[in-house]
Amino acid sequence: xxxxxxxxxxxxxxxxxxxxxxxxxxxxxxxxxxxxxxxxxxxxxxxxxxxxxxxxxxxxxxxxxxxxxxxxxxxxxxxxxxxxxxxxxxxxxxxxxxxxxxxxxxxxxxxxxxxxxxxxxxxxxxxxxxxxxxxxxxxxxxxxxxxxxxxxxxxxxxxxxxxxxxxxxxxxxxxxxxxxxxxxxxxxxxxxxxxxxxxxxxxxxxxxxxxxxxxxxxxxxxxxxxxxxxxxxxxxxxxxxxxxxxxxxxxxxxxxxxxxxxxxxxxxxxxxxxxxxxxxxxxxxxxxxxxxxxxxxxxxxxxxxxxxxx
Ligand SMILES: [Zn+2]
Numbered sequence: 001x002x003x004x005x006x007x008x009x010x011x012x013x014x015x016x017x018x019x020x021x022x023x024x025x026x027x028x029x030x031x032x033x034x035x036x037x038x039x040x041x042x043x044x045x046x047x048x049x050x051x052x053x054x055x056x057x058x059x060x061x062x063x064x065x066x067x068x069x070x071x072x073x074x075x076x077x078x079x080x081x082x083x084x085x086x087x088x089x090x091x092x093x094x095x096x097x098x099x100x101x102x103x104x105x106x107x108x109x110x111x112x113x114x115x116x117x118x119x120x121x122x123x124x125x126x127x128x129x130x131x132x133x134x135x136x137x138x139x140x141x142x143x144x145x146x147x148x149x150x151x152x153x154x155x156x157x158x159x160x161x162x163x164x165x166x167x168x169x170x171x172x173x174x175x176x177x178x179x180x181x182x183x184x185x186x187x188x189x190x191x192x193x194x195x196x197x198x199x200x201x202x203x204x205x206x207x208x209x210x211x212x213x214x215x216x217x218x219x220x221x222x223x224x225x226x227x228x229x230x231x232x233x234x235x236x237x238x239x240x241x242x243x244x245x246x247x248x249x250x251x252x253x254x255x256x257x258x259x260x261x262x263x264x265x266x267x268x269x270x271x272x273x274x275x276x277x278x279x280x281x282x283x284x285x286x287x288x289x290x291x292x293x294x295x296x297x298x299x300x301x302x303x304x305x306x307x308x309x310x
Contacts, residue, residue, distance in 0.1 A: 129290065129301055144302050147283055148228050151299065151306035152272040155222035156195070164192045165229040168258075168282035172232055175257040184246050189278070190233035193226040217274050220308070225262060230282040237278045247277045255292035258285045267297040272306035 136143045140157035143149065150156055172188070179186045193201070199221035205214040218224075225231040234241075234250055241247050251261055262281040263273040283291070283298070291301050299306050 129294070129296065131302065133302055144304070147287065147298075147302075148230065149298075149302070149304065150223060150225050150228055151304075152219075152223055152308045153305045155220075156227050157222065158195045160227065161194060162229045165282065168230045168232075171257045171259070171282060172280075175254065175259065178253065178257075179246070179249055182249060184249050186234050186246060186250065188232050189235060189237050190226065191231075192229045193224060195221050195227060198222075198224045198227055215308070216268075219273075223308075225279075225281055228281075231262065232280055233276075234278045234280060237276070239275075239277075242275075242277045250280065251277070251292075254280050255285065255288040258282050258288050260288050260291045260298065262298065264295065264297055267300070270299045270306065271297050272308075 131145070133144050136146075139160070140155075141148060141160055142154045169191075176186045198219065202214060202218050202220055202224075205218045208214075219226075221227075226233075235244075235246055254261065259280040259282055261277065262279050263271045263276040265275040265277075268274055281298070282288075287301065290296075291298065
């Protein structure tokens with residue numbers, strides 16, 4: 001009975017088996033050498049039967065490996081999207097929770113936390129550079145990965161009065177020197193502002209143009225980057241500066257000194273402010289280069305919003 005079945009196999013699919021024979025010949029020959037002396041040496045009829053059985057199991061094994069391999073690839077393809085989504089979800093949920101909340105006025109802290117939680121989902125798709133973010137709020141001031149954040153969503157309290165940042169100022173002067181070497185003159189039209197001074201400025205603009213218009217170009221007190229001591233308006237803080245060689249030089253070289261053009265052209269809806277070719281913000285060389293080389297804004301880099309709560 002066995003013998004007959006094997007013969008049938010051999011006849012019906014002998015060609016197919018031969019295709020694989022070469023791969024397994026060595027093994028088969030070894031088997032014959034080991035067992036042949038006792039069982040089948042010299043027995044021409046039995047040899048092919050045993051050979052076929054071994055080949056068949058080898059073919060089946062190979063087929064199984066191929067099927068498993070294909071199955072694995074299919075599974076990877078299916079779950080790849082899911083995994084990516086999960087990772088992205090985790091990223092944003094990390095942003096939701098400030099890592100450290102030290103003693104701050106309770107009102108400011110809860111306000112900041114609520115804003116972040118409600119708005120992070122809207123912002124998620126606008127960030128082409130999802131960086132790991134670590135949000136820290138110290139005395140009502142928000143830092144993301146150590147970078148002080150001030151925009152329409154994030155503010156500094158009235159008590160925050162750091163003065164001009166010495167590192168930022170030193171880098172600014174270094175940048176001015178480099179511009180001078182290239183035959184261009186850069187100077188500071190506006191640097192550090194106190195909360196009170198920003199309030200005066202904003203109220204004056206609002207009195208002239210109305211609050212809605214003022215909100216597009218002047219920050220409400222507590223929401224101006226000039227209150228951080230890390231921001232400077234270079235030369236002429238009007239659109240007349242836009243197409244000057246100085247503005248072009250500034251855009252091209254500011255990242256080398258750790259500065260970014262904080263409110264770039266075309267990003268008005270994300271930064272919440274009109275294009276300001278003259279307004280530079282110190283963030284350090286590493287982040288500045290990523291932002292300037294990729295034509296993104298600080299909000300996109302960190303995946304955050306810039307919208308007044310009301
Ligand atoms: Zn400015």
